[in-house]
Amino acid sequence: MQFLSLASSIARRSHGPAILAAVFLTGSASGALSADNVNLVRELAGRVGPIVGSSQACTSIATRRVQAILTKFQEAIREASTNPNDRNELAREFERNIAEGRAAVNGGRADCRLVERQLADLERSVSAPPPGPATSAAPAGANAAVSTARPAAPGDVRGVTDQEIRFGMVIPYTGSAKENGQSYKRGIEVAFARSNAAGGVHGRMLKLIAADDGFEPSRTPEAMKLLWDRERVFGFLGNLGTPTAAVAVPFALERRVLFFAPFTGGSVVRHDPPDRYVFNYRPSFVEEADAAVRYLLKMRKIRPNQIAVFGQNDDLGEQGFAGVARAYRAAGLNDASIVRLVYNRNSIDMDEAVAQLKAQKVPIKAIVMVGTTRPAAKFIEKTRDLFPGMIYTNMSIVGATALAQELMLLGPRFTENVIVTQAVPAVSGYSSTVLEFKAALAQASPGEVPDYISLEGYVAANLLIDALKRCGPQLDTERLVETLESTRNLDMGLGASLNLSRGDHQALHKVWGTQLDRSGSYQPIDLE
Known part of the structure; x- marks a missing residue:
């Protein structure tokens, strides 16, 4: 018929x-x-x-x-x-x-x-x-x-067997963000090792397989394809980078595969409504920039025209700048005259940015920085003596521990007035998650020093592990997505509960503040 x-x-x-x-x-x-x-x-x-x-x-x-x-x-x-x-x-x-x-x-x-x-x-x-x-x-x-x-049987689900669940991760092994990638990977591996030592998730061991893209978007498709086609991973966990995410996310969405907790605050992983398979742990660049601007205006009494933005000359820097502009507008301020200083990705050539800063008629007293470790350290090195009282606020993607190490090599004076907003509480603190992480790190990687990025990787991985456990033994991507979206008031000992829903795929909206002291250690500070 x-x-x-x-x-x-x-x-x-x-x-x-x-x-x-x-x-x-x-x-x-x-x-x-x-x-x-x-x-x-x-x-x-x-x-x-x-x-x-x-x-x-x-x-x-x-x-x-x-x-x-x-x-x-x-x-x-x-x-x-x-x-x-x-x-x-x-x-x-x-x-x-x-x-x-x-x-x-x-x-x-x-x-x-x-x-x-x-x-x-x-x-x-x-x-x-x-x-x-x-x-x-x-x-x-x-x-x-x-x-x-109907959920698929374990043998029918890519990357899932009776013994194992395989996740892929694309990070830079080279380039200006390589330290951040290794730290984030370490934190995820510590969480996986802790879970595996306790019997895994419904009897399955968790495995993380990393591929290198050098922090270059042109190399990201090859790395994603390697993990998907050759390694046959179940999902992607902890990819690093904003410009690289712009390439990786479409790859994942086309295949309807989980893209979980990327190390970026960019909007490319925060669409409204959210992409079904993309989930974030960390706060956005906008939220971190807003926290930094409000801190400078209210706590440090810096005038709006005395704040500049420093960032990569790409999507990362663009979104950081947009976050600062949005914070200005939210405070009822004109964002048209914000000074923007830029550098090229995977470069530590700061001459142009320094020249721009020196050319300003109104003296700049604070800089909101949106960059990775080495460019941020080099910029501070080039400008510290030129502007002795300058306040430098960095977003968490900078890699707080690596930045402190770079600056301490230059001398204690380079650590003055260096602030980093964070996606986790102070590593030097005594929250239950921090203590648990330090013990697990010592067990899995003796001698490794805990830092903010590895702690974030640990927390993000445990958020995923919680959902995998609640999902049950009959695992598939659709079931896991629905389980993640049912996460309500999850207390992981952070001092802030984690929530995910169909309309909000970002678990955390809190930003913590830390400031370097002359010994190279970070101390908690109140952002408002």
């Missing part, structure tokens, strides 16, 4: 819009559509879209169920017409109806129990074979089996 007559037959039986739409979806998968069905797709978009949108807004409904319907309908749109304009119009119509469905739930105009029944009706029809001429449509019901949501 042709699709149109089948759909009409089901419609005449009055089994409801969900059944009609489901038959449409089943028909689309079988290739029964043609260019003449555009109007029918448009009509069905008005019926399926609100159910999808309402289901998205009901937190009791698993995301993977909604995603399965979305995928089916997107296939239907692609097959409905060969005309790109028709397809785009249908996609926009579908999105509008999805938005209306979300608004109905959020506005209290739809009951999630009814939405659940509508979705189950839709699912059962999609998973069942199309009815023949003598077959009536199945009755609606909330307890229908959903084949698309």
Whole structure:
């Protein structure tokens, strides 16, 4: 039977819009559509879209169920017409109806129990074979089996066996950020070693496999491909870099693979709404920049026109600068005249930035720095004696311990007024996580000195381990994503709880403050 007559037959039986739409979806998968069905797709978009949108807004409904319907309908749109304009119009119509469905739930105009029944009706029809001429449509019901949501067996999931779960990590082994990459990797490995020593996650050992991209986006695809194709990892954990993330994230999303806790505060991993497979532990560049600016204005009494921004001449520096500008606007200040000093990635040539600083008519008294260890240390070295009272605030990506080591080699005076915002509490403190980390580090890597980045890697990995445990022994990516999105008020001994949801894939929004002393140690400071 042709699709149109089948759909009409089901419609005449009055089994409801969900059944009609489901038959449409089943028909689309079988290739029964043609260019003449555009109007029918448009009509069905008005019926399926609100159910999808309402289901998205009901937190009791698993995301993977909604995603399965979305995928089916997107296939239907692609097959409905060969005309790109028709397809785009249908996609926009579908999105509008999805938005209306979300608004109905959020506005209290739809009951999630009814939405659940509508979705189950839709699912059962999609998973069942199309009815023949003598077959009536199945009755609606909330307890229908959903084949698309069935978790895969362990042997069917890439990177997962009965004995092991494999994660990949792309970091620089060379270049200006290599110390940060090694520290972050060390922290993750310590968390994995601690978990493995306790029997692993549901009996599976956690394994981390790293690949090198040299902190160069042009090399990132090759490193990602190596881990995905050759090492066959389950997901990506702890990739380092903002410009490299701009390349790595599309790679992961195209393959629907987890991209967890990258070491970047950039917006490329913080879309609104969030990308389904991308999750962050750390605060954003905007949040760190906002904390630094408010500290300089309120605590150090620096005037707005006496603050400059120093950063890489790429996405990293661009987003750091945007964060400072946003902090200015939030404080009711004009951001148009902020001085911006730049340097090239993987370079320690600071001559241009220093010349810009010296040329300012209004003396600059504080600099918000957005860079990695060696460029930051070199800039401080070049400007300390020229501007003795200068305050340097660095974002956590600088690598606090490595920066302190670089500056101490130059002499104690280079550590004065050097501040670093952090994504974890003070390593010198006595929070339960810090003490646990130090003990685990001593066990796994005797002689290694704990630092802020390795501590962050440890915390981020434990956030993932918590979700893996809650996910259960039958692991797959979709199930793990839903488990992560159900993280509520997780207390890891940081002094701040961690939360993840469908609408917010960043677990932490708190920023800590630290300042170097003349001995090269960081002391906690109040940022406001």
